[in-house]
Amino acid sequence: MVYTKPHIFKPLRTDVLTVTPWLAPIIWEGTFNVDILNEQFRQRNTTVGLTVFAIKKYVVFLQQFLETAETYFMVGHRVKYYIFTDRPEAVPNITLKEGREIIPIRVQNYPRWQEISMRRMEMLNHYAQQRFISEVDFLVCVDADMRFSDHVGVEILSTVFGTIHPSFYAAERQAFTYERRPTSKAYIPQDEGDFYYIGAFFGGTVAEVYKLTEKCHKDIMADKNKSIEAVWQEESHLNKYFVYHKPTKILSPEYLWDNSLGNPKFLKKKRFLAVPKNHAAIRNKRNSNLK
Ligand code: 4GW
Numbered sequence: 001m002v003y004t005k006p007h008i009f010k011p012l013r014t015d016v017l018t019v020t021p022w023l024a025p026i027i028w029e030g031t032f033n034v035d036i037l038n039e040q041f042r043q044r045n046t047t048v049g050l051t052v053f054a055i056k057k058y059v060v061f062l063q064q065f066l067e068t069a070e071t072y073f074m075v076g077h078r079v080k081y082y083i084f085t086d087r088p089e090a091v092p093n094i095t096l097k098e099g100r101e102i103i104p105i106r107v108q109n110y111p112r113w114q115e116i117s118m119r120r121m122e123m124l125n126h127y128a129q130q131r132f133i134s135e136v137d138f139l140v141c142v143d144a145d146m147r148f149s150d151h152v153g154v155e156i157l158s159t160v161f162g163t164i165h166p167s168f169y170a171a172e173r174q175a176f177t178y179e180r181r182p183t184s185k186a187y188i189p190q191d192e193g194d195f196y197y198i199g200a201f202f203g204g205t206v207a208e209v210y211k212l213t214e215k216c217h218k219d220i221m222a223d224k225n226k227s228i229e230a231v232w233q234e235e236s237h238l239n240k241y242f243v244y245h246k247p248t249k250i251l252s253p254e255y256l257w258d259n260s261l262g263n264p265k266f267l268k269k270k271r272f273l274a275v276p277k278n279h280a281a282i283r284n285k286r287n288s289n290l291k
């Protein structure tokens with residue numbers, strides 16, 4: 001394999017932070033060689049599980065989600081799409097590349113949207129132990145109202161990873177929308193926390209996603225028993241988890257962007273984009289913090 005040699009006096013990016021104080025890489029365009037990484041992960045015959053929930057009306061997002069994933073997500077590697085849905089018959093029948101498979105998983109619906117969103121932790125935890133552990137090496141857990149628009153490959157894979165929320169990459173701690181009520185299990189004090197991570201994109205090895213989802217689900221249930229619900233539901237619990245179990249890799253906002261946030265100079269690629277929702281047609285309420 002032919003490629004340019006790394007040079008100790010030539011940092012690949014000087015405009016953005018590329019490593020955290022606990023030495024986890026932050027993944028930006030220009031910082032990695034995809035050929036080297038593909039070779040490493042192919043040697044191990046890596047299989048990736050992409051989990052997505054499409055409950056009720058959210059099945060409308062699946063066609064574009066899956067079609068764009070076929071073009072950009074883990075191309076050349078083994079992929080299993082786990083589609084959690086209450087309407088398995090509505091999962092589109094898409095022609096997939098070799099080594100890729102769609103696996104619908106029937107799950108129940110919950111009447112409150114907050115519950116639909118939060119119960120993802122419980123269901124991921126259950127299926128991690130039941131099924132994913134024997135079928136895939138890594139899990140990538142994402143929202144359904146998304147489309148891939150550029151390369152998302154094995155550079156994201158690590159023991160446990162999170163993604164910087166595109167609305168808060170430059171924000172100070174006080175501006176992070178962490179849960180601030182000490183009575184919630186998701187509480188984070190004002191002087192703690194590194195980044196504000198988005199609930200729509202996280203993952204890791206099956207064992208680590210099992211631990212993460214177990215902790216988040218247990219804390220969600222503990223809150224529920226005290227009649228408290230964290231300000232941004234499971235995203236608040238994910239952020240709490242990452243304060244005390246720091247991610248081993250962090251995805252830059254290239255990996256979750258929203259075009260309503262513009263085109264900042266540092267953003268060389270937009271790899272995974274939020275699909276604008278017709279809020280009136282698709283959902284009852286909830287203002288997204290993706291703004
Ligand atoms: C309000 O009426 C709703 S419905 C808010 C979320 C709803 C919902 C979410 C749903 O009806 N069905 C569903 O499958 N979901 C899943 O939860 C889906 O995977 C979605 O991407 C994820 C998080 O909800 P969201 O994308 O609407 O949240 P934001 O706007 O914060 O990305």
Ligand code: MN
Pocket residue numbers: 143144145200
């Ligand atoms: Mn979403």
